[in-house]
Amino acid sequence: MNRFLSLLFAVVFCGSLQAQPFTGDSLYYLRPLDTMEVYNDVSSAQILFDHFIAPGQTLFGISQFYGLSLDDVYHLNPQLRIKYEPGNKVRIAIPRQMIRAVPASDSMAWFVPVNYRMDKGETLFGLYKRTLQLPNDEQLRALNPDLEPTRMSANQVLAIGYMKLDGIPKDLQGEIEDQYVRQNRGLRELWQVRTEGKKVVSQNGKAAWTKKGDHSKWMVLHRTAPINSLIEIEDPRSRKTIYARVVARIPDQVTDRNVIVIVSPLLVKAFGVRDTHFYVRTRHF
Numbered sequence: 001m002n003r004f005l006s007l008l009f010a011v012v013f014c015g016s017l018q019a020q021p022f023t024g025d026s027l028y029y030l031r032p033l034d035t036m037e038v039y040n041d042v043s044s045a046q047i048l049f050d051h052f053i054a055p056g057q058t059l060f061g062i063s064q065f066y067g068l069s070l071d072d073v074y075h076l077n078p079q080l081r082i083k084y085e086p087g088n089k090v091r092i093a094i095p096r097q098m099i100r101a102v103p104a105s106d107s108m109a110w111f112v113p114v115n116y117r118m119d120k121g122e123t124l125f126g127l128y129k130r131t132l133q134l135p136n137d138e139q140l141r142a143l144n145p146d147l148e149p150t151r152m153s154a155n156q157v158l159a160i161g162y163m164k165l166d167g168i169p170k171d172l173q174g175e176i177e178d179q180y181v182r183q184n185r186g187l188r189e190l191w192q193v194r195t196e197g198k199k200v201v202s203q204n205g206k207a208a209w210t211k212k213g214d215h216s217k218w219m220v221l222h223r224t225a226p227i228n229s230l231i232e233i234e235d236p237r238s239r240k241t242i243y244a245r246v247v248a249r250i251p252d253q254v255t256d257r258n259v260i261v262i263v264s265p266l267l268v269k270a271f272g273v274r275d276t277h278f279y280v281r282t283r284h285f
Contacts, residue, residue, distance in 0.1 A: 022086065026056025029065040030165050032109050037157065038094055039117045040131045042238045042272040045178050046093040047131065048076070055086045066092045067168035072176040095172045096132060099161040101139045111162040120154040121274060132160065178240065180270035187218055187243035191230045200232075200283045201225075205260035207233070207280040209273060213264045218244035221251075221262040225284040232283040233261065235271045242270050246284070 024030050029051070041048045051062060059080060063073045074081050076091040084090075094114075103111035116127065124147070128134040141147055143159040175182070213219055225231055225246045234241045250262055261282055263271075271278070 021052045022054035023051045024057065025054050028165070029057065029062060029167070030112055032112065032165065034112050036094075036112055036114045036163060037117055038114060038160075040119060040122070041091070046076075046176070047096060047099075049092045049094050051090045051092050053084060053086050053088045053090060057086075059084055059090070062090055062092075065167040066094075067170040067173040068093065068176070072173070075176050093173065093176055094163070095168065095174065097172055098163050098168055099132070100163070101142070101161050103162040110165050112165060113159060114161050114163050115157045116160045118152060118154060118156040118158065122152070122154075124149040124152060127158075178270075180242070180266075181240060184218060184242050184270070187230060187245070188241075191232060191243045194230060195285055198285050200285045203260050203282045203284075205280065205282075206256065206258045206277045207235075208254065208256075208259045208262045208277050209265070209268045210262060211265060215265045217264060218242065218266055219247045219264040220244045220267070221248050222246045222284065223250050223260065229284060231261070233263070233267070234281040235273075236279065236281065238271050240271060242267055 023034060030036075036049050038047050038049045040046075051066075053059075053062070059073060060070060063070050072093070073090065076093065077089075080088065080090065099114050116131075118127070122131075124137055124140065128137045128140055134140075137149075140158060140160060143161065147158070220231055220233070222231060227246055227248065229246050230243055231246055232241060232243055244263065244267060250259065254262070259277070261280065
């Protein structure tokens with residue numbers, strides 16, 4: 001009976017392992033039978049790939065294979081600082097230069113196909129021009145002969161090229177921290193100093209934005225926060241937290257009481273906002 005239970009456990013366990021969406025195996029982080037599905041991440045301004053940890057793989061080994069430091073991996077995957085195990089997802093930045101239109105004709109086995117998953121509101125123009133930074137759409141049309149630009153939708157998957165199986169050189173990985181978060185670091189540090197030991201007021205609601213104002217400064221209009229004080233604004237969609245200075249009150253013409261803050265053009269760029277209004281969490285003192 002014990003032998004039967006042991007055998008049954010082994011079958012179930014092995015079956016559950018095989019059902020996991022592992023990337024690579026204990027010897028290789030990418031295999032010829034793998035397909036990479038990448039996507040654009042608004043919060044990090046990176047093209048990302050979800051690597052699923054296979055048994056025998058370590059987070060350090062994964063970081064080295066993709067040309068990242070452990071700190072870079074933790075920046076993209078803060079939840080993995082505490083614990084990780086086989087099957088866990090690791091968000092990995094993929095440099096655009098690593099994606100090539102066609103594999104080398106004499107070494108097809110050393111490349112994996114790379115697909116791209118469209119997000120809501122994305123267009124063919126935005127994909128090739130902004131995300132992939134290609135001069136035109138020829139590469140995408142060649143890889144997707146049935147592509148219909150006017151009928152693209154969220155979660156649609158397109159072939160965009162190939163990547164070599166031998167990993168990513170460190171010198172091709174750029175700065176992982178988002179450029180706007182890095183640019184905002186001074187106000188973040190000032191916020192931490194000024195709010196230490198103080199009670200802050202939290203609010204959830206709509207943010208609106210305006211094209212007016214200085215495009216190089218972090219500024220907002222607020223209903224109650226003191227003029228010249230700092231405010232913390234978190235955008236759950238992009239997972240970014242940005243700090244700004246309160247420069248004036250929200251004008252009376254804005255009758256929607258759910259609008260709790262109006263942000264300047266620089267914050268619009270930082271959050272990657274497309275809609276006129278977007279949901280935010282704020283804190284001020």
